[in-house]
Amino acid sequence: xxxxxxxxxxxxxxxxxxxxxxxxxxxxxxxxxxxxxxxxxxxxxxxxxxxxxxxxxxxxxxxxxxxxxxxxxxxxxxxxxxxxxxxxxxxxxxxxxxxxxxxxxxxxxxxxxxxxxxxxxxxxxxxxxxxxxxxxxxxxxxxxxxxxxxxxxxxxxxxxxxxxxxxxxxxxxxxxxxxxxxxxxxxxxxxxxxxxxxxxxxxxxxxxxxxxxxxxxxxxxxxxxxxxxxxxxxxxxxxxxxxxxxxxxxxxxxxxxxxxxxxxxxxxxxxxxxxxxxxxxxxxxxxxxxxxxxxxxxxxxxxxxxxxxxxxxxxxxxxxxxxxxxxxxxxxxxxxxxxxxxxxxxxxxxxxxxxxxxxxxxxxxxxxxxxxxxxxxxxxxxxxxxxxxxxxxxxxxxxxxxxxxxxxxxxxxxxxxxxxxxxxxxxxxxxxxxxxxxxxxxxxxxxxxxxxxxxxxxxxxxxxxxxxxxxxxxxxxxxxxxxxxxxxxxxxxxxxxxxxxxxxxxxxxxxxxxxxxxxxxxxxxxxxxxxxxxxxxxxxxxxxxxxxxxxxxxxxxxxxxxxxxxxxxxxxxxxxxxxxxxxxxxxxxxxxxxxxxxxxxxxxxxxxxxxxxxxxxxxxxxxxxxxxxxxxxxxxxxxxxxxxxxxxxxxxxxxxxxxxxxxxxxxxxxxxxxxxxxxxxxxxxxxxxxxxxxxxxx
Numbered sequence: 001x002x003x004x005x006x007x008x009x010x011x012x013x014x015x016x017x018x019x020x021x022x023x024x025x026x027x028x029x030x031x032x033x034x035x036x037x038x039x040x041x042x043x044x045x046x047x048x049x050x051x052x053x054x055x056x057x058x059x060x061x062x063x064x065x066x067x068x069x070x071x072x073x074x075x076x077x078x079x080x081x082x083x084x085x086x087x088x089x090x091x092x093x094x095x096x097x098x099x100x101x102x103x104x105x106x107x108x109x110x111x112x113x114x115x116x117x118x119x120x121x122x123x124x125x126x127x128x129x130x131x132x133x134x135x136x137x138x139x140x141x142x143x144x145x146x147x148x149x150x151x152x153x154x155x156x157x158x159x160x161x162x163x164x165x166x167x168x169x170x171x172x173x174x175x176x177x178x179x180x181x182x183x184x185x186x187x188x189x190x191x192x193x194x195x196x197x198x199x200x201x202x203x204x205x206x207x208x209x210x211x212x213x214x215x216x217x218x219x220x221x222x223x224x225x226x227x228x229x230x231x232x233x234x235x236x237x238x239x240x241x242x243x244x245x246x247x248x249x250x251x252x253x254x255x256x257x258x259x260x261x262x263x264x265x266x267x268x269x270x271x272x273x274x275x276x277x278x279x280x281x282x283x284x285x286x287x288x289x290x291x292x293x294x295x296x297x298x299x300x301x302x303x304x305x306x307x308x309x310x311x312x313x314x315x316x317x318x319x320x321x322x323x324x325x326x327x328x329x330x331x332x333x334x335x336x337x338x339x340x341x342x343x344x345x346x347x348x349x350x351x352x353x354x355x356x357x358x359x360x361x362x363x364x365x366x367x368x369x370x371x372x373x374x375x376x377x378x379x380x381x382x383x384x385x386x387x388x389x390x391x392x393x394x395x396x397x398x399x400x401x402x403x404x405x406x407x408x409x410x411x412x413x414x415x416x417x418x419x420x421x422x423x424x425x426x427x428x429x430x431x432x433x434x435x436x437x438x439x440x441x442x443x444x445x446x447x448x449x450x451x452x453x454x455x456x457x458x459x460x461x462x463x464x465x466x467x468x469x470x471x472x473x474x475x476x477x478x479x480x481x482x483x484x485x486x487x488x489x490x491x492x493x494x495x496x497x498x499x500x501x502x503x504x505x506x507x508x509x510x511x512x513x514x515x516x517x518x519x520x521x522x523x524x525x526x527x528x529x530x531x532x533x534x535x536x537x538x539x540x541x542x543x544x545x546x547x548x549x550x551x552x553x554x555x556x557x558x559x560x561x562x563x564x565x566x567x568x569x570x571x572x573x574x575x576x577x578x579x580x581x582x583x584x585x586x587x588x589x590x591x592x593x594x595x596x597x598x599x600x601x602x603x604x605x606x607x608x609x610x611x612x613x614x615x616x617x618x619x620x621x622x623x624x625x626x627x628x629x630x631x632x633x634x635x636x637x638x639x640x641x642x643x644x645x646x647x648x649x650x651x652x653x654x655x656x657x658x659x660x661x662x663x664x665x666x667x668x669x670x671x672x673x674x675x676x677x678x679x680x681x682x683x684x685x686x687x688x689x690x691x692x693x694x695x696x697x698x
Contacts, residue, residue: 024049029472030100031418032068036077040087043098046107051537054095054132060165060172061130062094062158063139065101065108068418069268069281069331071340072142073125079145080154086145089155093162094129101126102330102422103470106481106530110538114179115139127154129161134537135176136183137161184539194584201237201602204591208234209242211592213273217249222273226253226266228289229546229554233595235296236638237602243300250297251387253290254309257380260344261367262406264309264316266290267334276382277375280341280415281334284321285549287313288428295435300637305389307440314436314445317429323419326471327426327456333415343415345378354408359397366390366398421471423460423480424549427487430456434494435639441626446498453491457507460488466514479531482519485511486555493562493641500614500644505566512563515556525582527556544583550596553579557600562641565609565675568652576604608640608697611657611673611680615647625670631687632672635694656680 024044026037036043044050046063054061064081066073080086090096101108101124111128114136121141128139138161143154152160164172197203208230211219218224231249234242253259256275258267266286267278291313298306321329336343348371355363363369367381374380389395430453437446459471460480467485470476480488489508496504519527521540528540529552544553557576564572580601587594610632614621633639643657651658657680660673671683674693681697684690 025098029474029476030103030420032100033098036098039081040084041081041096042091043096046097046099046104050095050097059095061097062090063097063128063130065099065126066124067101069333070124071334074335076125076142086155089158093158103476109541111136113183117179117182131176135180137172137176195581196584196588198605201598204598205234205238205242209245212245216274217252223269223271224275225269226290228293229550229596231293233599236599247297254305255383255387257382261381262402262409264312277380279334280344282332284328284330284425285428287317288432291432292435295439296637299634310436325455326459327421327452328429330418330420330422332417336413336415343412345380347378354405355401359401363398363401419472423467423469423484424487426456427491430491431494434498438498438639439633450495453495467511479534481530482527483552485515486552486559489559490555497642525578544597545593546596554596554600558603561604565641566643568655608636609675610640610642611675612642613645613671615668621670627687628670628672628690631690635691
């Protein structure tokens with residue numbers, strides 16, 4: 001390997017290179033990027049300025065992608081990016097670019113796919129080397145400061161790529177060309193014109209159940225992620241056996257160490273096979289998706305455990321993640337004081353001092369407290385020794401001790417919060433809160449959620465760009481990716497169902513128009529992940545597989561089904577069916593990674609929808625209507641689309657509820673119709689009638 005002094009310098013470097021002596025991250029919207037603003041590395045944010053510098057200086061780009069709650073991102077930053085000698089090598093050889101994967105998931109996904117094409121396992125930090133035009137050359141994830149774990153040191157990697165760029169550039173560029181062509185092919189592969197059998201979601205749920213851990217829930221083995229898209233498929237399309245696996249999983253998640261028993265909220269995943277040891281970061285999206293699943297579990301079982309976890313998680317989200325007047329922050333870090341989990345774990349001695357003597361035996365027995373600890377000699381509070389709550393008097397005693405412990409824990413330094421407000425994750429959280437407010441008949445929560453949604457629109461909506469991807473002190477001037485638009489449409493439709501206010505439907509229709517105008521690719525009959533043409537350095541990405549979140553095409557299909565029902569316009573349903581056909585082949589090949597698409601298929605073809613007739617707007621009418629709704633939600637164990645009708649409201653001729661409208665307009669009491677597919681039931685005026693109709697149609 002060449003020494004730094006012997007590194008090749010292009011003659012064009014004699015141009016004004018003063019621009020290369022400045023770290024440019026201080027004014028970025030991402031807290032993660034700003035964490036690196038004091039690095040001796042001359043970081044650029046992703047953008048044309050960095051690519052222009054790479055072309056002008058004829059240097060490859062080193063691209064580092066991470067996020068604020070990423071433990072190994074922090075490790076590599078401390079070991080390498082804060083080290084002056086390593087930074088000197090980076091600055092000498094490369095144009096260095098830092099990306100927050102949550103602000104630019106399109107950039108992250110594109111280069112993560114490139115890494116997979118190289119036969120390497122993905123993860124964060126993602127470390128990629130690019131040609132000056134953005135084509136991927138080679139990459140990896142975390143690199144240590146010295147050779148270990150079977151990996152070369154980061155310094156060795158930097159110097160070898162620099163040598164190849166100088167001495168064997170054609171080899172790197174040929175590799176870049178092959179990778180880029182493969183990425184373009186993968187972006188549009190898998191087109192099909194076939195149809196999946198209508199019972200395919202149920203068959204997939206049946207097969208998926210065999211992969212589940214029947215003792216602890218979740219997929220077999222470790223680590224264990226909640227993987228809500230899989231739970232959602234089992235719940236919607238499964239039989240009683242599959243639903244029992246969902247309940248088993250949720251109970252273990254609610255009682256395990258992955259749940260914060262003092263402050264509420266769920267960590268991202270469990271590092272073991274029993275949900276005990278969390279990776280301590282808390283993400284907004286996990287708490288949104290799990291809250292939604294818990295609402296369904298409570299509707300099905302009435303289990304107080306689920307109700308309590310819903311209430312505690314909602315309180316956590318408002319207490320720790322809400323940015324007043326803006327929206328919800330993205331995450332809480334796993335680390336504090338430079339150590340993962342330090343804020344959350346306890347020593348036996350501390351717990352013995354903190355818990356009152358009268359309740360100590362009960363508390364220690366319930367929360368698995370032992371002298372030897374359960375994680376590296378320390379204690380992660382958990383209730384895995386029992387899947388149910390105790391008697392009320394015992395739970396009250398435990399709650400008093402938890403409050404005392406939380407006060408004590410709050411004296412410790414808190415994990416950092418990523419204050420970035422993301423369209424996609426906030427949309428998911430808004431939907432979950434609307435469902436909680438609807439199921440538990442909480443008008444205050446519903447009003448508060450509407451206020452947050454209004455604030456989100458104020459901060460994320462741009463007159464020229466439309467909905468933007470993120471906000472932190474100012475908008476990120478990049479249009480929202482398709483998942484952000486789809487999640488916010490979902491939130492607006494949930495609010496329309498819960499309130500009947502036309503403004504929310506108008507907003508959803510406007511965002512759907514933006515999706516169709518800026519993201520739909522006619523020749524592919526699918527939606528591009530990022531707005532077409534928004535970034536010239538990457539090809540359109542079109543995909544249908546899930547990651548931690550449900551795939552954006554699945555959200556779009558469900559939104560289209562919802563819009564078809566509330567507007568009566570058949571073209572929305574036609575578009576949804578066409579999307580299912582587009583991805584039918586790859587879904588059939590790998591149903592596990594397309595679980596959300598299969599759930600959306602089930603919702604489109606077999607999902608329930610509610611038509612609610614309200615003869616007037618009196619308080620008595622609203623109360624009666626809410627009673628009918630509560631009965632329907634409990635029987636259906638979900639929160640389906642709701643169309644609220646008044647005597648003055650007319651429906652399109654072919655709307656499934658239209659044939660019933662004439663029989664409703666002369667009624668003086670509220671009535672509920674359960675619709676499935678293209679058929680609606682007779683009107684029900686009592687909870688008993690609602691239960692009878694639901695039993696017949698479900």
